[in-house]
Amino acid sequence: MTASAWICLALPLASTAAITAAGNRISRRGAGYLSTATTFGSFAAAIAAFVRMLGETAHERAHATTSWTWLSAGPYHFGLTLLTDQLSVMMMLIVTGVGGLIIAYSIGYMDGEDEERRYFAYMSLFVFSMLLLVQSGTLLLLLAGWGMVGLSSYLLIGFHQDRPSAVAAAKKAFVMNAFGDATLVLALFLLVQHTGRLDYAGVFATSPRGGTVANLIALGLLGGAVAKSAQIPLHTWLPDAMEGPTPVSALIHAATMVTAGVYLIARTHVLFENAWFVEDLAAALGAATLLMAGLIALVQVDIKRVIAYSTMSQIGYMFVGAAAGAYPSGMFHLMTHAFFKALLFLAAGIAIHALSGEQDIRKMRGLGRTMPHTRTVFLIGCLALVGIPPFAGFFSKDSIIAATLSRGAFGDVLFACCIAGALLTGVYTFRLFFTVFTKEGDAQPHLHGKREGPFSMVAVVTVLAGLSVVGGFLQFGPVWTPLTTWLSPVAQPFAQASSWQEAAASAAAVAAGALGIWVAYAAYVKGTIRVPKALPLLERKFYWDVFYDLAFYNVADFVARRLRTVFELPLIVGSIGEIRAGFTFGAGEASRAQNGLVRSYALALAAGVAVLAVVFLTTR
Amino acid sequence: MHGPDVAWYLVLAGMLFVTGALGVLVRRSPLIILLSVEIMLNGANLALIAFARHYGHEDGQVFAIAVMAIAASEVVVGLGLIVAMGRRDIELDVDKLRTLRG
Numbered sequence: 001m002t003a004s005a006w007i008c009l010a011l012p013l014a015s016t017a018a019i020t021a022a023g024n025r026i027s028r029r030g031a032g033y034l035s036t037a038t039t040f041g042s043f044a045a046a047i048a049a050f051v052r053m054l055g056e057t058a059h060e061r062a063h064a065t066t067s068w069t070w071l072s073a074g075p076y077h078f079g080l081t082l083l084t085d086q087l088s089v090m091m092m093l094i095v096t097g098v099g100g101l102i103i104a105y106s107i108g109y110m111d112g113e114d115e116e117r118r119y120f121a122y123m124s125l126f127v128f129s130m131l132l133l134v135q136s137g138t139l140l141l142l143l144a145g146w147g148m149v150g151l152s153s154y155l156l157i158g159f160h161q162d163r164p165s166a167v168a169a170a171k172k173a174f175v176m177n178a179f180g181d182a183t184l185v186l187a188l189f190l191l192v193q194h195t196g197r198l199d200y201a202g203v204f205a206t207s208p209r210g211g212t213v214a215n216l217i218a219l220g221l222l223g224g225a226v227a228k229s230a231q232i233p234l235h236t237w238l239p240d241a242m243e244g245p246t247p248v249s250a251l252i253h254a255a256t257m258v259t260a261g262v263y264l265i266a267r268t269h270v271l272f273e274n275a276w277f278v279e280d281l282a283a284a285l286g287a288a289t290l291l292m293a294g295l296i297a298l299v300q301v302d303i304k305r306v307i308a309y310s311t312m313s314q315i316g317y318m319f320v321g322a323a324a325g326a327y328p329s330g331m332f333h334l335m336t337h338a339f340f341k342a343l344l345f346l347a348a349g350i351a352i353h354a355l356s357g358e359q360d361i362r363k364m365r366g367l368g369r370t371m372p373h374t375r376t377v378f379l380i381g382c383l384a385l386v387g388i389p390p391f392a393g394f395f396s397k398d399s400i401i402a403a404t405l406s407r408g409a410f411g412d413v414l415f416a417c418c419i420a421g422a423l424l425t426g427v428y429t430f431r432l433f434f435t436v437f438t439k440e441g442d443a444q445p446h447l448h449g450k451r452e453g454p455f456s457m458v459a460v461v462t463v464l465a466g467l468s469v470v471g472g473f474l475q476f477g478p479v480w481t482p483l484t485t486w487l488s489p490v491a492q493p494f495a496q497a498s499s500w501q502e503a504a505a506s507a508a509a510v511a512a513g514a515l516g517i518w519v520a521y522a523a524y525v526k527g528t529i530r531v532p533k534a535l536p537l538l539e540r541k542f543y544w545d546v547f548y549d550l551a552f553y554n555v556a557d558f559v560a561r562r563l564r565t566v567f568e569l570p571l572i573v574g575s576i577g578e579i580r581a582g583f584t585f586g587a588g589e590a591s592r593a594q595n596g597l598v599r600s601y602a603l604a605l606a607a608g609v610a611v612l613a614v615v616f617l618t619t620r
Numbered sequence: 621m622h623g624p625d626v627a628w629y630l631v632l633a634g635m636l637f638v639t640g641a642l643g644v645l646v647r648r649s650p651l652i653i654l655l656s657v658e659i660m661l662n663g664a665n666l667a668l669i670a671f672a673r674h675y676g677h678e679d680g681q682v683f684a685i686a687v688m689a690i691a692a693s694e695v696v697v698g699l700g701l702i703v704a705m706g707r708r709d710i711e712l713d714v715d716k717l718r719t720l721r722g
Contacts, residue, residue: 596721598653598714602644 002065004052005084008045008092009135011038012128019121028116032107035120039100039127046092049084058489061086064137064199071140078198083137087490090331091134091263098255098338099127101460105346106247108454109353113245119159123251126152130256134263139188139198142267146184146224146260150177153257157244169240176237180227187220204270218275221268222282229261229315231289236544238312242304246349249304253311254342259334262315265322266331266491272323273494279323280410286319287417294424296541298431299534302359303348306432310385311341313421317400320414325495326403328484332475333400336392339471340384343464347378350453350461351436354445361432365441371452375437377465382429384468386513387422394510395472397422402477402497402505411495415505422509426516427523434524477502629670636663648713650705654698661691 015038019031026034053061062085070080084092103123110116129152133145150173158170191198194213195206208214225231230238238258242249252258265272265282272279290313297309314337322330351367351374352359368375384391387398401422404414451458475483478499497505523529540546636659643656665684672680705712 594721596718598717599645599648606641606645 002063002082002084004045004048005063005065005082005135006067008042008049008096009082009128009131011042011045012124012131014038015124016121016128019117019124023117026117029107031117031120032103032110035124036100036104036107038124039096039103042127042131043093043096043100046089046096050089050093053084053086053089058485061489066137076192076196078138078140081137081141081199082135083200084135085490086486087263087266087331088134090335090487091259092131094259094335094338095127095130095134095255098342098464099123099130099251101463102247102251102255102342102346103127105250105349105457105460106245108456109247109349110245111454119156119245122152122155122159123248126156126251126256130260133260137199139191139200139203139268142264143181143184143188146228147181149228149257149260150174150181153177153241153252156248156252157241159244159248163243166243169237169243173237173241176234177227180224180234183220183223183227185220187217187224190217190220200267203268207271207274209274214271214274215278218272218278219281221264221271222278222285225261225264225282225319226285227261228264229258229319230312231261231285231316231319232292233544235289235293235312236541236548239305239308239541242302242308246304246345246352249308250342250345250349253308253345254338258311258315259318259338262318262322262330262334265319266327269322269327269491279325283320283323283410283414286316286323287414287421288316289313290316290320290421291417291424292542294421294428296538297428298424299538301361303352303361303364303432303436304345304359306361306428307341307344307348310344310425310429311337313425314341314385317397317418317421320418321400321403324400324403324407324411324414326400326493326497327491328475328481328487328493329396329399329403331487331491332483333393333396335474336384336396336468336471339392339464339467340381343377343461343468344381344385346457346461346464347374347381350374350457351378351445353453353457355443356446358443361435364436364443365439366443367441367445368437369440370443370445373458374452374461377461378437379433380465380468382433384472385429386426386517387509388513388517389510390469390472392468392470392472394506395474395476398502398506398509399475399477399497401509402502403493403495405501405505406495406497419508419512422512423516423519426513426518427520430517430520431524434520438525477506626670626674630667633663633667633670636660636666639663648715650698650702650712650714653714654695654702658691658695661687 012035015035019026019034022031062083064081064083066079066081068080069077071078103120106119106123110119113119126149129145129148131145133142133149136142136145154170154174157173158167160166188198190213191203191207194208194217195203197203197206207217223234227234241252244252272282293309293312293316297306297313300306300309314333318330318333318337320330321327321333351364351371354367354371355364358364380391384393387393389395397418401415401418404411404418407414445452475481478497484493519529523531537543640656640658640660640663643659644653647653647656665687668680668684668687670680672678672684702712710717
């Protein structure tokens with residue numbers, strides 16, 4: 001049990017270390033195979049832990065294992081503790097399973113790229129960081145994983161380090177995540193101050209209920225979650241992160257990174273339940289993000305950016321679900337989203353690969369004729385994203401929407417946002433699909449013989465398409481709820497939708513999604529609805545970047561310039577000449593003492609000793 | 621404990637040291653300066669041995685032996701330099717050797 005947890009955590013790290021240490025002695029392909037094999041090895045270890053857990057009763061399933069005391073400060077001792085319970089084993093399975101598929105896909109996608117070894121070392125490091133985050137048994141170790149996920153994403157987003165836009169995007173992601181890390185750290189400080197511990201059970205039992213402190217703690221945790229999961233107001237890094245290679249985007253969006261925020265809320269739900277205001281704030285932020293991201297996605301022309309905004313929107317749903325008290329629904333959507341979002345990115349990656357890096361959907365028209373397999377799997381991903389039954393997104397998204405209905409007036413507002421979001425999802429997803437795959441166009445893909453891409457790529461998207469079809473049947477409304485039962489010892493949901501609420505939510509969401517698809521069909525295929533000119537508000541992404549530039553960059557730039565003219569130029573640059581002259585003069589005077597007479601040196605020594613002797617004798 | 625009190629040895633050691641130091645300061649010949657340095661070292665040696673005897677401890681004796689070894693090596697280098705100077709007809713006067721002036 002505990003051994004499998006350690007193996008699961010250690011394998012990706014070992015892969016990173018091996019690829020780094022081997023350098024040129026390992027072939028590029030070999031690095032890819034090693035990285036894939038270790039990630040699937042981790043997956044096998046996670047399955048072993050899961051199977052073992054199945055044989056135990058519900059309340060025996062949490063296993064904490066401490067290898068040694070990691071940090072010790074005064075009365076505080078923090079161990080290197082892994083916690084394997086229902087929630088973390090679910091995350092382990094998603095991270096290693098989907099992550100392994102994405103890394104396997106990369107073998108074909110990155111073929112011929114310079115520095116493939118570095119790429120695979122980073123990918124393994126990313127998986128390791130995320131595993132550390134989800135497996136940690138204390139908030140302190142979670143913080144370590146949290147920071148390492150930020151670091152890995154920085155390294156991978158900036159993988160094309162010769163491209164200035166990629167470097168800028170990597171820095172942006174890192175800085176925004178660092179802000180979230182800082183609020184998370186502040187929350188941990190408060191927890192240590194008020195409870196003296198950082199292990200989950202101890203913190204949950206003794207943390208303050210209600211009041212300012214509880215609100216501040218939850219707010220700090222929420223800040224970390226919002227930054228990592230790209231929700232308003234710390235979301236602007238995510239679309240820019242599309243500068244990384246496409247499998248990196250898939251890994252960030254599906255298996256690792258952005259799901260960390262949802263995991264954090266589910267994991268520390270007790271702390272959020274102690275602070276109702278913050279929990280409602282989290283739901284409101286999620287609802288606002290899902291609407292805003294859906295609107296922006298309507299006008300984007302870069303295929304990866306449209307999918308990126310759809311991720312923001314779907315994570316918004318997960319936030320609504322988790323913050324509205326339906327933790328299993330949020331985690332369920334996290335899982336199905338991992339399947340179909342990885343599918344969408346990787347299918348888009350096949351198209352981009354075949355078009356030698358073209359990402360503008362206006363130049364990708366006509367791919368459906370030449371790449372029918374890609375079109376089919378992309379359609380499956382789109383249907384799952386919109387939530388059309390029986391695809392995976394339908395089951396998970398609808399359970400979130402149903403949960404909002406059981407939360408009173410505030411829940412009704414959330415419900416309206418979710419339904420509007422479902423409509424938007426239908427429109428922007430099928431705008432993408434119809435534009436790229438059904439229109440006639442002159443895109444000329446380079447096909448590899450009969451296949452549409454290298455075997456590893458085509459095989460992986462086929463597997464993911466299968467998962468996107470069947471993944472949703474894990475849980476269906478109030479009828480069939482193994483996932484809720486499984487997770488309830490860790491995260492007991494307090495929002496329980498009744499049967500009619502489930503039915504109403506499903507009907508409304510499917511109707512909204514279908515309406516969205518019809519609108520997209522009418523607008524982009526039939527042409528019966530004239531497509532309005534894109535609003536500048538949407539094209540400029542609600543001016544968030546402009547706002548941040550004004551509020552932070554321009555202020556810092558102004559202060560720096562003023563400091564230069566007022567302080568640096570006159571005081572420092574102006575005084576350099578005088579300082580130099582002073583030193584030259586002093587050195588010239590001091591060099592007179594070096595007269596070359598050995599006996600005068602000896603006298604100086606003797607005099608020095610005499611003075612010291614007098615000092616010692618008199619001060620004794 | 622036989623012999624005079626330790627203070628007498630120290631007085632003699634101090635006198636030897638001061639004599640050597642004065643020699644280093646006032647004489648110009650490198651040969652004499654080297655001799656004076658040896659006198660200073662031996663003054664220090666005497667103090668070490670006197671204390672070693674006084675406290676019944678061998679450490680001082682060991683140090684004295686070490687100092688003698690170092691003094692011997694120092695004399696080898698110093699005399700070698702002086703002989704080399706003599707062979708090149710350089711005047712043996714430390715006040716004339718001022719090329720290290722700053």
